[in-house]
Amino acid sequence: MSKSITMTLPASSEFVAVTRLTVSGIAARMNFPIEVIEDLKVSLSEACTNVVQHAYPEKESGVIEIAFHLHPDKLEIFVEDHGKGFNPKEAASQKENSATIESFGLGLGLTFIKSLMDEAEVTSHIGKGTVVRMVKYSPNPTIK
Amino acid sequence: MVPFKIEITHRNTLPVVHIAGELDIHNCKELDSVLSPLLSASTQTLAFNLAQTVYIDSTGLGILAHAARHLAKTQGSVLVICPKPQLKKVFELAGLHKKNVLLFEDETTALSNY
Numbered sequence: 001m002s003k004s005i006t007m008t009l010p011a012s013s014e015f016v017a018v019t020r021l022t023v024s025g026i027a028a029r030m031n032f033p034i035e036v037i038e039d040l041k042v043s044l045s046e047a048c049t050n051v052v053q054h055a056y057p058e059k060e061s062g063v064i065e066i067a068f069h070l071h072p073d074k075l076e077i078f079v080e081d082h083g084k085g086f087n088p089k090e091a092a093s094q095k096e097n098s099a100t101i102e103s104f105g106l107g108l109g110l111t112f113i114k115s116l117m118d119e120a121e122v123t124s125h126i127g128k129g130t131v132v133r134m135v136k137y138s139p140n141p142t143i144k
Numbered sequence: 145m146v147p148f149k150i151e152i153t154h155r156n157t158l159p160v161v162h163i164a165g166e167l168d169i170h171n172c173k174e175l176d177s178v179l180s181p182l183l184s185a186s187t188q189t190l191a192f193n194l195a196q197t198v199y200i201d202s203t204g205l206g207i208l209a210h211a212a213r214h215l216a217k218t219q220g221s222v223l224v225i226c227p228k229p230q231l232k233k234v235f236e237l238a239g240l241h242k243k244n245v246l247l248f249e250d251e252t253t254a255l256s257n258y
């Protein structure tokens with residue numbers, strides 16, 4: 001049986017640091033080594049940064065819902081928003097042509113998540129929102 | 145926790161931007177506004193000292209990449225003093241170290257030619 005921790009926070013930039021602190025605490029509790037904790041911090045932070053930057057139209061408030069599932073052998077994290085969603089194919093082509101700071105950040109955030117996590121999937125529906133699921137396997141599993 | 149702070153010093157004519165604390169989406173605009181006067185001046189090379197930086201995210205790297213791209217137009221470059229392996233890792237993942245962004249372990253080595 002896995003244990004779960006959920007949190008809902010405003011999709012605004014000052015709270016992204018809170019998600020890094022939270023995942024550090026959870027990962028330390030699960031005995032993840034310090035380098036892996038850093039990878040988890042970057043991945044979760046980037047997923048939340050994407051929500052803050054892109055999910056909700058300007059001047060509209062929204063939330064980020066995060067669920068941590070603490071499995072015996074892995075940490076599974078869902079980051080969900082109820083924003084405008086996007087077409088992953090279009091986002092990929094924009095990344096190549098663009099020269100702006102913001103879009104550099106977007107493509108980079110997903111690159112970080114995909115290279116630092118063991119599993120990472122993005123599901124998005126236009127008008128409904130986006131879910132990022134990511135998994136990191138524990139090098140010291142506590143399977144009973 | 146190290147509080148966020150940006151400070152600019154000069155090594156002869158070379159501006160050195162010291163960043164302390166966590167550079168992320170919340171405060172990267174501050175770095176952007178500190179850099180714009182430096183980039184509009186006749187700056188050829190810019191140094192960032194990240195010895196006191198504990199975290200840098202994609203938005204912070206985006207601003208450094210933007211500065212590097214700007215300086216590349218005049219064959220300039222960005223020197224980054226980055227002793228922490230976890231920060232070096234994100235620079236490498238971002239592919240920034242391959243362009244005109246040079247990573248150094250310490251300030252003495254990075255600024256030896258200035």
